[in-house]
Amino acid sequence: MYLSESFQMAIAALNANRLRSALTMVGIIIGNASVITMVGIGQGVQRLAENEFQSLGPNVLFLISGNDDTRRISFETPRTLVLEDAWAIKDQVPSVIDVAPQVNGVGTVVYQSNNTSTQVFGVTPSFLEVRSFEMAQGRFISDTDGQRNERVAVLGCDLVDKLLRQFGEESAIASPNSPQGLGICEKLVNNQPLLPSETLVGQQIRLQNLSFQVVGMTRPKGSFGGTNQDDLVIIPLTTMANRIVGKTNLGAGTAVTFISMAAKENQSRAAKFQVTNLMRQRHGITGKDDFEIRTQEDILRTVGNITGALTLLLVAIAAISLVVGGVGIMNIMLVSVSERTQEIGLRKAIGANHQDILIQFLIEAVIVSALGGAVGTAVGVAGVLLVGATTPLLTQVSGVAVLLSVSVSGTIGLFFGVIPAQQAAKLDPIVALRSA
Template structure:
């Protein structure tokens, strides 16, 4: 029998039982839609993580207080980094471009009757280039502000809007922990980074932050929360990390366990990317169970169909149809059911991914390869689960089949 003729006959047979065919395809539709949606959302999550890490700044290293093994065993205090450490890194590590120490705290910021809780970032002028921030209006902190411990602030775009509304904030005064600060600048919108809204930050000179807001100091100088380090070139990241670790060990007179940790931006991205990738595979694997269930549904319906069409099979064999013709006929029907269900499920899945991309920050999308793979797997499932009923139909003896009818 001609393959084209078999496809036409299979299509006609399936269309004659539209409700049954639709219900049979339902499992495959749900399975494909789930797989496509999970893959798309997973890829969107990976892109989101990459963007979040890159938004921190180019070629970054983070020096934070505390041993890398602090979670496994206690480390003798004090766990401290100071401003002098940051200055030493900037001056003595040749592969470093710029260094931005920061001292963080959360405080209530007030302007007249308006107030908002904000992250107060005590830092230096280098913070702008190291962390890829831009000033929209006014100016940022300068070295003179640091030396004089000036009470000046640069506001994130969102907190500026909350406190001042449509009023120009430059030159106005706000209150932070019973201190008055003059607004000298407003930052460009930056967005969120790992759940932290960067546009709600308030930036003050590091020296002012240490002495007038948090009062955090040590015998070795001004303590900092962490140090951001911009490396000249991506190829020098490992060398810079090694040099910084050696320098700080010398400065802190370390003989055993480090009291600091140097984190590589690329390592952070790889770690988070690995986590999101594993989650994507896990979700896709769970969703694939629906495809398996849908395949079983196809096999069950095809077995029922063989029983119902016993007379048809007997007549076709009596007029010359071979076992191979009957086998191909039923396998084509199973493949059409699964492939059609796969195509419909893929469209539904793509639609779901587009909706997620619209209502969430995830740039969800599905590659053509994933779509082709999903539809191909659906067809393969139909072929696999269609073999048993097709073989059963092909084995029917025409005389027995006609007698049974």
């Protein structure tokens, strides 16, 4: 018998039991769709993380106080870094272009009758360049502001939006022509002009019961590590240390939260090595470091390992559906063999041999699994596109995942169809006709 005839007969047999064939494909459909969707989501999470870290700026390194042990046993952040460490790195490490020491805190910001809690950064002017922030309005913190201990502030666009609109309603100074629901950050991203009422530059705000003049607003920066970089107040480091943190002067031994550094192009590893040696020498360390240096490469590698492991786990769980679908195919095919005993006996009586029967039932199993794989692929692709359209994840259909899932589903159909096909092929035609 020609292969084309076996194929036609397999199609006819499946068409005669459409509902049963459709139900048999459900497991394969769910398995394929799950695998493709999970891979797409996993890759989307990884791309989102990469974009967040890249928003920090190129070749940025972070020098953080304490190590894993000290941070684990203490409720407070260890204070092992001082301001002099930052200046030493800038002066003595050739692979570092600039340094931005930083003191972090949390404070309540009040504007007129609106108030909100936000993060407060005490920084130097180099922060703008090192961390790749851009100004949307006004100016950034200057050296003069730091020298004079000025009470000036730069606000993130999200914070400005919160202070101008209370509980989704426009404040007293906001223009009624401003589109409801369209935030200031969104307008800046879309390069839409801001209304005169959509700014706080030149206005006075209160931070921790101190009056500050707003001198600028940053462009949208996005989130990093779950922290909104557009919801913040930036003030001079001297002002942060003297007036917010409570230091009497910004002198020797002033603790900083961490130090960010901009390394020369493709010299992040060299900068990490040199800074590590310098810090160990400055702190007189002979054992375990009392600091930690993190580069973008290190963070991305860690995030990649985590997301890769989670994606693999999700794919493994989804692949169970493919196995369940294969068992369903074998079960239904065994039922089909028992129901078609007379057909098998008649075919053998008129000349069909062992191979003809085997091929026909294998073709039926492969058709069911391949068709289920195609439908599952379509559902999985639609799921990936839907997730990408409705969430911030940068999802993308993986051609490797599609090819792999379709190949696996076809192989599963072939594998689980062997036993029923062999059972059908081994039937004795006389016994089959008598039992009909």
